[in-house]
Structure formats: structure tokens, C-alpha cells
Amino acid sequence: MTSFVENSDLTDFSIYNIPFGVAIFNQEYIACATRIGNIIIDLATLYDEGYFENIEGLEDNVFEAYTLNSYIELGKPITSKVRERIQELLTEGSTLSKDQRVIETCFFDMEEVQMMLPIHIPNYTDFYSCIEHATNVGKMFRDPENPLLPNWKHLPVAYHGRASSIVASGVNLHRPKGQMKTSDQKNPVFGPSQQLDFELEMAFVTNKDTELGSCITTAEAEDAIFGLVIFNDWSARDIQSWEYAPLGPFLGKNFGSSISPWVVTLEALDLFRISSPPQDPEVLEYLQYTGDKNFDIQLEVYLQPENADENLISQSNYKYLYWNMAQQLAHHTVNGCNIEIGDVYASGTISGPSPQSFGSMLELTWKGSKPIKLTDGSERKFIEDGDTVIIRAYNQKEGKRIGFGEVRTQILPAK
């Protein structure tokens, strides 16, 4: 396939992608959107122009909305058809390619558009599904000889996070303040976090409301997943380490999490399917699955000091997850917990086996003991005020490139 939109072929947003997001056009009009190359397309107006006719189940203009939820709710059979229709419309020689009036109305350059948080998120769960990350943390904080807790290989460990403080790429965050206590301090102190960190994660978004008491099996799970985003699970390590026992992370995490503006569908990512790492010991029956359930997606983290260049500080891959999405969702619902449309389920930090592929400053600098040298001559143990962290995710196979763009967040001084 080739698109009539020029120079889109080898971008994250090639004709093989067709992601979904929500855009503010010309600072005044909000609608659901897709992107090809550097062009953002207003889907609500495209709908009104009749380009989505004859898609059964798409009777209303669900793109005329501030979130993707109503669109996602249509379910996979319909959203798959919509994506295919958009793909056809953007192909060279299509009816749309010759409809200059509609192109002028619906196609926008990036400078004319601001991207919003794409979904209303009723619930947010964060998994801890990468064995390299769990091993690194266990080595640093528990027992270097025996870093994984006994439950880790039997179930995808997870906790509930704060949905209210998930923000879109481009929304800057203030350094959080909080209570901290190091082992050599007698009493806790209050102040800005001194160990602010990012966490390189991906997250999936669900497309249905289920009833309390019902389960989703590993075989059913992917039908309930609309797509994925990049997820930066900001963490204040000093606040977290003092507060987290015995009930888990709280203020060390809930000051903000950042997601990329484009939800890339599971259909687009099909190209990158691969098998998951072998699981030993064998998992319980409800966690078993068939088929390739992991995805080969290259992940990159950049740190950009204020008024300086981007520094590539980590290269990882989504394929390093020990527990896949199907297992995560089957586990989450096996007790009857219900899911909702727009829920976000993050992977946990994705670290690869080499030190250059670790997914947090905590691991990259090994608790601050090995600072990272940046091209402007400065060093980092953790994230400093003014720093921007950028995470990118993409891959290319058989000449087809699909990516997520980026999630970008600058850290501002504590208020």
C-alpha cells in the first residue's frame, strides 16, 4: 500500500498504522483524529462528509467527542472496519485523494493541532511484568542472590494506580514534594523529591464494560483490547521507599503519569507479533495461552537538559515482558473484577538484559552509584528540574514502519 499523503511511508504514522487520538484543531474545535505522516485528520468532519457510510454499527458520529471512549465502545469488529476504511481512503488513487475540498477541510498540519489525552480513563492498573526490572530492583533493595519474590513467576504482580493524574504528552509536571526518610535520618523530612525518576512502560486500553463477577480468559483477552500507548510512570524513589510498606506505591507515583497521544491498534501491531519468553515453572491453567502474544516494539528513552540536545539513554523492547497482555487481563479478572471502556493497564518498567536497556534511572545509574554522562558535560543520577524525558516506540518489518510517536514531559521545579 502507498498513501497519497507525501512522505508518510517511512514515518511512525505510515498507512500501515492508522492510530486514533483526540485533537484540538486551530485552538478551537475538538474531535477524534487519526494521523498519517505529519498530517492530522479530523474524523468527525470526514464522517459528516459521508466517508464512513455503509459500516454497519457506525450509525452515529462517535468521532464528534472529547475522548475516544464512544468510538472504542463500538468493539473490535466495527473499529477494525473503520481502520480499514481509513486505510483505503488514504491509499493512492482513492476517492478521497481526488476530493480536494474535503482534504482542505479535514487535513491539518501538525502546527495547527494540539493533541489531548485520548481517552477518559475510569481505572488504571500498573503491572510489574518485566523479569529484568523485577530482578534489578530485587538485587538493589533485597537479596542480590535471590532477587525475585516467591510469587513473581506464578502471577503477574500488579497494583492499582491513580487514574486522575494521568496526563497527555506535552503536559509538564512539577517535581513532587513529600515525606522522605533515609536510613541514617532519625525522623522523616518534608521537601521536594531528590530522586525523581521515569519508568519506561507501554499500556493497553480496554474496549468493553464487563459485569462484576465475570472473567476474561487468555483466549478472549485480545478482543477486549483496543490498542496501546507509551506510558511513563513517573516515580519519586525517595517518597516511594519510605511510604510503600506494607500497602504499595502511593504518593511516590500518583503525582502524574504521562501517555502518548496516539492509541495504536492491536491490528496495526499484528505485524510485530512474536512468541513470549518461556515461563518456568509452568503457570496455572488460567494463565496458559496459545499463539504469539508478545510484540517486538523498539523502545527508546531520551533525556534532554534545558536548552541542550537530546541524549539517548536507554534502548529496550516491549518483547522483554515475561507476562503478556492476555495473561495480565486474565489474571486481573479471574476473581470477577470488572473492567471498563478506556481502562489503562500499564506493563511495568520494561528493562532489557543489558545495562543500556534498563528502563529507569534507578537501574541505569544503579541507585545513583553510576551517574550517566550527558553530551552537554553534565551528569545525572536522577531527573533534574528543566529536564525533558522523551520516550519513543516503533518498529519496521517487511518495509512497513509503525510507531507511537513519543511521550514527552518536562519536569518543572517544585511549587
Add this chain to the structure above:
Amino acid sequence: MTSFVENSDLTDFSIYNIPFGVAIFNQEYIACATRIGNIIIDLATLYDEGYFENIEGLEDNVFEAYTLNSYIELGKPITSKVRERIQELLTEGSTLSKDQRVIETCFFDMEEVQMMLPIHIPNYTDFYSCIEHATNVGKMFRDPENPLLPNWKHLPVAYHGRASSIVASGVNLHRPKGQMKTSDQKNPVFGPSQQLDFELEMAFVTNKDTELGSCITTAEAEDAIFGLVIFNDWSARDIQSWEYAPLGPFLGKNFGSSISPWVVTLEALDLFRISSPPQDPEVLEYLQYTGDKNFDIQLEVYLQPENADENLISQSNYKYLYWNMAQQLAHHTVNGCNIEIGDVYASGTISGPSPQSFGSMLELTWKGSKPIKLTDGSERKFIEDGDTVIIRAYNQKEGKRIGFGEVRTQILPAK
């Protein structure tokens, strides 16, 4: 004050209460409601009849809704006036008392009404704020000589819970299934929980959306709290103990939590204000407060086996909380975490000092080692299939009674 509604004086829903909820009237019509004695009042129709005229800021019929959120959003100055207006209208000799047509339209007997979940809950947090409970758990699972963790007296420990699975009183729950492993088992097993438990809690509901990055001080906190409900934080102890390290409770909790249908306002509870227990060591400045911030509310838990009588199994009191609501909300937001309208913040299990006042089966039976004898001759270590757990909350002072009614849940067999 005396109400013209007969026999309402010494009920939980006396004229001094005026709680808010959402009701289905005659199985067909849904609206916000209040209750006096055993009468449920349709506030949406009462509004249409002109009884809320001249309340500045109440220009729309916010009672015509499936949740209280739009009403709560009006904020304390307006919701306080609405409550006072209802109180006047229900007083002996009021205009409404003589308006037989409107009374017939808006007043319903309990049998004609079903109560719904009163609020849409964007976020749910569970604190761990009762020192007796934390001490009991610490004694059982950690060190009997040193049961509290070092952070406990310095900050109100909390974790994020699952908002999607909070249900109204009367919604029955199936026993959850899950992964469990006792210390004498080599591998985990899957099946219905064998240690299903309730947790006696209260929860407050917030009335505003704040901006990410802003804080609520202890002095501002009560203005952001609309009212309280009874909260039963159902827990599967065997699932929880295997999964919870290191990130806290997850499937052991998120299969369901039950709340009472009536939100009792902070204004109504003013009558029961008392000082909180002294805090030693002194807390950090952002957790300090002035005034009486605790409440004397009697709490009772009943266990009713199928086709048998209710057994009173615990008598506790909300006043036993070490950390009060103002401190909880100040702590939750001190890192800039934003709150939303309708958020639910639960207290954690409220246990008193005596064994008869413990707020969970775990504590009442001391991990199952001291079963409770019931009046039908049976014994309980934990909750069995068919059992109904009922929690009631109320108090009476100066001849004025105010209560929450009850939260009632039957446990059905695992699916």
C-alpha cells in the same frame, strides 16, 4: 425541631440528618433522593414543584440524575443551603406539610423504592488509619513485640483501590476465586477463597475537582468533603497474602467493595465532633491541624447465616481513627495529586481496643484460631457462602439521632 413525618424522630434518618442518595422509584424512575424516617423523597420532582426556589447557584434541576455528582459539584455553600431548606420543609407546620398533592407525588414508602450506588466514583483510595487494626495485623503477621512499621505514625499509609467494583448495599457478591499458597504448599493452587473476610470501614466523598499540582491543606480539607458512607472493604485473605508483596493488595480486594446508599453530610455529623487521639511523635507541619476533626459514630457488624438470625459480632467506633479525614486528604494531595468529584476515600478497618470491637474476621477470630460461635449453633472462622454481613453506623446526642442505615451484602458461592 420536629418533623411532620411520623415516627421519624428516633430513627437514623431524623430531621437532623437529611442524607442524600439516588433511588429507583416504582422500578421505573430514577432521581436523587433524601430520606426521613421510613419515607424516601424524590428531590427532582420536589424541585420541579418549586420548593427549592431562591437558592442562589441552584438554577438547574441537578436532582434529575442517576448519580449525586452534579449536586455534590455545587459545593458546600450551596449543598448546605439545600440541606437546610429540606430540613425546613420537613418541619411540622411547613408549607410542604400542608401540600398534600406534592406529598403524594414526592413521598414514597420504602417498599416502593430501590436504592442505587449514590455516586459515580472516579477514584477510590483506601487508608490504613486505625492504630488498633494496624497493630493487630502487625502482631499476627510480623513482630508481636514491634507490630507497627516505622512509617505508620508519621504518615497516613494508603493505597489505591479499584473504583469499578464498588457496589451498593444489597448487591450480592460471589466468593472470589484466585491463586493462593500456604507456607506448607510447594506450589500455588487455584480455587475459591477459603478466607473471605469483611472490613468495617467508613469513607468520605469529595465535592471538587482540583488541578494537578495543587494541594489541599488540613484547614481546607473539610470544605472539599461532601459527606460519609459506610464502607465494607471485602477481602480474601488467602489471595491477598500470596499476591501482596511487594506492591500491595490487588485481587484480594478488587472483586467488590460495598457502600451504604445514603451519603450523610459533614454538616449533619457536626453534632458528633470530638478530638482525635493524641499523636506521638509529633507529625510534620503539613499534617498538623486545629479543632476537633474526629467523629463519635457507633459502628456495628452483624453476621446473618442463611435462614437464621442476625448475630452482633463487633461494636466499634469511628473515633478510634488515629489519622483524621483532614490529615488523610492533606497527605493525599501534598505531592500535587488531584482529586475529583465523587472520589471515595475509605478509612481502613476500624478496630477498637477490645477484642469485641475488632473490625474484621481476621482480628475477631485471630486468624481463625478463635472461631466465633453464632446463635444457630454454627461457628465461623471466616465468611461462608450464604452469609449476609450487615454494617450499621449511627449515634445519638442531646436527643438527636443521626445514622447511616446499613450496608448489607450476601456472599454467594463462587461461580
